[in-house]
Amino acid sequence: MQKTTGLMHKSPRLLGAGVHTAAAGKDYPSHAHTSWELVYYVRGRITCPVGDETYDATPGTVLLTPPNTWHAEQSRTGYANRFLQVDAASNHPWPRRCYDDTDHTLRRVFDALVRETDSDELRAILLTELDIRLRRAAAPPPTPAEQLVAQAEQLFEERFAIGLRIADVARDLGISTSGLRAAFARLRNTSPQAALQAVRLRHALAHIRNSTLPLQAVADLTGYHSVSHLSRHVKSATGSAPGALRTTEAHP
Numbered sequence: 001m002q003k004t005t006g007l008m009h010k011s012p013r014l015l016g017a018g019v020h021t022a023a024a025g026k027d028y029p030s031h032a033h034t035s036w037e038l039v040y041y042v043r044g045r046i047t048c049p050v051g052d053e054t055y056d057a058t059p060g061t062v063l064l065t066p067p068n069t070w071h072a073e074q075s076r077t078g079y080a081n082r083f084l085q086v087d088a089a090s091n092h093p094w095p096r097r098c099y100d101d102t103d104h105t106l107r108r109v110f111d112a113l114v115r116e117t118d119s120d121e122l123r124a125i126l127l128t129e130l131d132i133r134l135r136r137a138a139a140p141p142p143t144p145a146e147q148l149v150a151q152a153e154q155l156f157e158e159r160f161a162i163g164l165r166i167a168d169v170a171r172d173l174g175i176s177t178s179g180l181r182a183a184f185a186r187l188r189n190t191s192p193q194a195a196l197q198a199v200r201l202r203h204a205l206a207h208i209r210n211s212t213l214p215l216q217a218v219a220d221l222t223g224y225h226s227v228s229h230l231s232r233h234v235k236s237a238t239g240s241a242p243g244a245l246r247t248t249e250a251h252p
Contacts, residue, residue, distance in 0.1 A: 012036075012088040014127050017114045021080040028073035036086040037065045038130075040100075040110040044079025048072065050096065060100040060107070064134065066090050082110040086127070098137035106133060145183045148173060152180060152192060156199045161223045166192045200224065201233055208234070208242050215242055 015035055022028065030049070039062065046057045050071040055063060065071045067090050073079075088094075100106040109130045116123050142150065155169050169192065170177040184192045204222040207213055215227045224230040234242045 010089055012086045012092065012127055012131050014113065014123050015085040015087055017082070017084045019080065019082055019114060022073075022075050022078065024075055024078045026075050026078075028075075030070050030072040032068055032070045033065075033085065034067050036067060036084075036088050036092070036094075037071070038084040038086055038110075038134075039063045039065075040082045040107055042080045042082065042107070045076040046079050047074040047076060049074070053096065055097050060104075062098050062100065062106055062134075064094045064096055064098075066092075082107075082114050084110065084113060084130075093138055094134045095138040098134065106130070109133070145187060148175060148180070149183050149187050152184075153195065156196045160196060160199045160203065161221055163223055163225075164196065166196065197233065201237055204230060204234065205238070205245070208245050218242075 020028075039057075041057045041059055041061045041063075043059050048055045048057055048063055048071060050063065050065050051069045055061075057063060063071075098106075109126055113123060113126050113130070116126065151173055152169050155172065156164070166180065167177050170180045173180065175183075180192050184190055184195060188195060200222045204218055204224065207218045207221060208215075211218075213221075215230060219225075219227050219230040222230070224233070231242055234240070234245070238245065
């Protein structure tokens with residue numbers, strides 16, 4: 001029987017959730033809990049001593065305090081937060097601080113956990129989502145090569161419709177075309193050209209299936225040289241010509 005290696009962590013369990021607001025100058029005194037305290041700051045500016053560290057918190061900041069760790073909130077302005085008390089191992093792989101994304105994903109989960117009072121099952125699902133997102137935030141920062149590939153992929157999404165060339169992307173990123181190809185081969189097991197074509201194809205199929213635009217317009221909108229170029233890629237990927245896909249969608 002093969003041994004399982006690696007650290008095992010018990011699943012977090014929600015003990016309580018709520019909202020806290022305070023006026024300017026209204027500090028929260030130093031205290032500690034026997035469980036984790038996860039706090040999402042919604043508004044205000046706060047200085048937070050946590051153990052041996054001190055953090056400045058602004059909207060979108062999440063502070064995660066392990067069990068039996070003294071911490072406080074020093075209000076520099078009026079502030080509001082969402083807080084969760086969570087039973088988890090003291091070495092659970094969460095960061096001590098992280099920040100929300102532009103879609104306010106973490107706030108959505110915090111708010112849902114605070115609001116949900118009827119279903120233990122739903123609270124458990126929401127806490128699992130939060131756990132995954134927080135552990136992801138604690139992952140090591142991306143390497144320069146990973147950042148480079150991610151930046152190239154972002155450029156593909158932004159410029160796929162304008163006849164973008166891989167040489168142009170490499171130049172904008174300050175790397176040689178061969179270097180960009182090598183990074184994609186190692187990290188994505190594909191080429192940058194194939195990755196760009198996948199973006200174009202995804203958008204083209206969306207237009208074909210969900211609009212009545214002429215194929216020439218679809219080709220123009222998605223960076224294909226011609227209708228025949230578009231048709232070849234669509235048929236290679238799906239086994240069907242663009243017109244057949246429309247017929248199938250319209251007459252299931």
